[in-house]
Amino acid sequence: MDDNTMAVAIFGMLMSGVVLSLFSWHFGRAWAERLRNPGRTDALKALRDEVAAELQQLRGEVGELAERLDFAERLLAKEREAARLAPPGGR
Secondary structure, three states: OOHHHHHHHHHHHHHHHHHHHHHHHHHHHHHHHHHHOHHHHHHHHHHHHHHHHHHHHHHHHHHHHHHHHHHHHHHHHHHHHHHHHOOHHHO
């Protein structure tokens, strides 16, 4: 193993340690906060339920819009087909 490879390996291990430490620290703080304020988790659950309901509503609206778009595309295709099949000169 040459010096550059060794330096990269050591740097990678140090960075992995830093990332793991930061993750553990943030996770520990979040867990401690959750233990100190159990009511906050209820508020978060209510917010999550509200967001889920709104997402479901938006999915329904997007479905309706997709149906309308399909209908409009079929109408346009029908008009184009009729124009393509019409005799030349508009007779």
